[in-house]
Every structure is written in C-alpha cells, then in structure tokens.
Amino acid sequence: MKKIAQAHNSLQTQVFRAIETAILDGVFAPGKNLTEAMLSEELGVSRTPVREALRQLEFEGLVRVETHKGAVVVGISEKDIRDIYAIRMQIEALAAQWAAQNVTEEELSALQENIAMQEFYFQRGDCRQLRDLDSDFHTLIYTASRSRPICLMLGSFHHYTSKARSIALVDLRRAQSALTEHQEIYEALTGRDCEKAAASAIRHIEKARAHLAAVLTDAGENKD
Amino acid sequence: MKKIAQAHNSLQTQVFRAIETAILDGVFAPGKNLTEAMLSEELGVSRTPVREALRQLEFEGLVRVETHKGAVVVGISEKDIRDIYAIRMQIEALAAQWAAQNVTEEELSALQENIAMQEFYFQRGDCRQLRDLDSDFHTLIYTASRSRPICLMLGSFHHYTSKARSIALVDLRRAQSALTEHQEIYEALTGRDCEKAAASAIRHIEKARAHLAAVLTDAGENKD
DNA sequence: TTCGCTTAAATTGTATACAATTATACATTG
C-alpha cells in the first residue's frame, strides 16, 4: 500500500528505512508487535527483506526480536535521550576536534552550503527541513573527523539523536540558537582550531541538552 | 563441516557469532571476499541465516556489503584502535560514574568474583581467559550503568575493543596493571563514589592506551 | 595482439515453500 522511498536501492534497504522512520515518527508505537506477514503486505514485498531489516533494527536497538516470538518496537525513553546527550557531548567534541585537523575544502564548502540552507529554512520556519539539515551538519562533521569508529558509533544510534532533534527543533528559538552554534563550529573548522572546535561542540550539545531538559516533560515512554 | 557453538540459539545467531569470531581471529583476513555460498557450505546451513548474519556484521562494521557484489571483510586499523581508546576514555568514565550510582549488590558480587578469577588466571598466565574476564568486567560495568544507550553503543562495536584487548593483554605486566586498575574501579563502585569511579575508569583506559601505543608497531592494517 | 562485443557463469536479490515452535481456543475433568 504505502510507497517505499527510492527505487535504486535494494528492497532490503528500503524496507529498513521504511520501518525505521515509521517507528521514529510514532506510526509504530513502542510495544507494538511487528509481524513479518503484516510488514510484508504493508510494504508489498516478501518476508525475506523484512526479516533482514528487522535484524538490523534490532542491532540499532529500535526493536527487540525474540526467537519464535517476533519483533516488538522498543521505545526511546526520556532517560535514553538524556543519556544520549551526555554521551554526545563527549563524542561530538572529539569529532569536532579531529575534524578541525582533517576537514577538506570540499567538506567546508558543504558545511557552508548547509548553514546557508539552515538560514533559508529558518526564515521559512520549516522545522522538518531544519531537522534534516541539522542531521546533515553533524554527519558532515563526523565524516570529516576521518574516524571510522566515530562514524560507526554515531551512525549506529543515529535515530536516537534524530528523535531528540525532532523534539528540540520544533522550538524555533532553539533552532536559531542552534544555527548560531553551528556557525561557531564552522568557523572553528575553517580556522582549523581544534580546541575551539571541541569547545564549540560541547557548548552546542550542552545548550541543546539544557533546552531539551526544559522541553522534556511529556516526551517518550519506556516499555521495559 | 565446522561445528557451530551452542545449539539452543537460532541458526542465524550462531552463524553470526561464527563469522564474527572468524574475522576477529584472522581466519577471514581483511579484504577477503565472503560469498554466501561458501559460508553456507562451510557452516552447513542455507543462505538465509548467512545473509541475515552478514547484514548484522555490516552494521557492526566488520564487513562491507555492496548490492549484487557481496561482502568483503573490513580490517581494523591501528588508527581505529587508537580512536576507540580515545572514545572509550570518555564513555567508560560516564559508564563507571553512572554505575557507581546504580550498581546492585548482585552486580558487585559478580564484579568481585570476576576480579578473583582474574587473579587466578593471572597466576596461571592464561592470557585468553584474562581477555575474556576483562571483557566481562567491562560489560558488567556497562550493564550496571543502567543506560541503554551506553550498552548499545559499547556493545555495538564491542569487537573493536575485544581486538585491542587481545593485543594488549598478551603482555602479562600490562595484565597485572589492568588487574590493579580494575580493583580500583571496583572499590569506587562499592563505595558508590561517582567521581572516583569516573577518574579510575579514565586512568584505566589512559594506561591501556599508553601501553597499546607502545605495543602497536605492527598490528592491524587497513584495507580501504 | 588487442580491443570490443556477445554470451555464459557466478553471485546476489527476492519470493515462496516447508518445518519448527509458540500461542490460542476449546473441550474435558476435577
């Protein structure tokens, strides 16, 4: 029934993305039991790619799969998000620091372009676009760090941060603040200033965390 | 042909473990092309569980899978390990800090038992057992942190640290030092002293890193 | 010989069929 995103990727990948976003967008609520047959029919594919996708989602921590029992959606709790921010504060600092040393001119251009787009969509008040750009911005920095462990780690539970971003950037005041902080990080990178990059990154996450702490009153729930 | 570890788990899980350890033990060298047919025959199963295992291994970063091309083993470079230690220094500090607040009496007993075993196998000079105990020790602390993101993150690329541990703990002098540091962390946890726990963890990883930096002259190679 | 095209083999991607296990419903018995 529902159309799957792009066509050029493998079905398995598309199925994975489809289920992932469905979970993150709350279409599949925490605790919901995901049967392979249901997903197959819903997405118009066979069970094989669905199974592979579910196994990957289990690795990402989005679902829990028990043998002969099936998959259930795992919720992201408030505490999870708080923990993520504590962790990110450390890791993003490392990433920014290393990126300052290794970032290429092309990547700097991409970051500049990204920030320009952020300014554009901020004017429009388009939160969804801002969220995606924010996501891209950080991905660019991870990549520029030239550290495979960093990329793997931050990519592996990327959805957690995505969820947190979604919650946070709905507030346009926070979005503006984030934009300023992004610019600060960008400047540190252009100047190849490791310390400033790390400090800016920490300040950025710290502010994001503080904002989120204020916003988080009725966000996620845990289904342990 | 080759027997797979336990019997009660699903084939898919067993296949996953089998391939994982084969890669970590160097049986499947970096760059090696893993065809599903070969793995199927080798492990005496069909392609289905093999495919699911490969997809998970891709998420772990141990192999790279390209559509219609298959999976190749990704090597762990020296730099990867160095990066891991930099990251771990931050995350283990968080984990230890949180564990000091949340650790249960049962977990403290388990840690005590673990350390006792470490002492025993250190006497015997059994490096392999020491490595596994070291792995268990840290897993216990992650678990005690009561943070799902921490557990997910550190579990997700656990093999990296495992690889590093294997390299490091071959040196019995390092093993002894590690044992002392573990005891220090354990004491911090029993005293529920967050600051001491974090500081001990950082010191532990820092020492491990320093030792590894000295040892690492001809370890891993990268196959990008 | 070498370049290029065609074709065949090998490999992965997907779907389906079958086996094993679990959950559910219903009947039987205390």
Added chain:
DNA sequence: CAATGTATAATTGTATACAATTTAAGCGAA
C-alpha cells in the same frame, strides 16, 4: 466453575527456487 490438556491456528526459522545483476570468458575483427 476453574484448571488443565489437547488440538488447531498463527508466526517465526530455515531451505530452496527463481529473477536480476555483475563478472568473466570466449570469440571475432581491426
């Protein structure tokens, strides 16, 4: 009526069959 055991249905686990794609080989012409 409750509890339990059995049978049936539903769901997952695994294997195999088929389609799509890539790689390589073979063949021919310049």
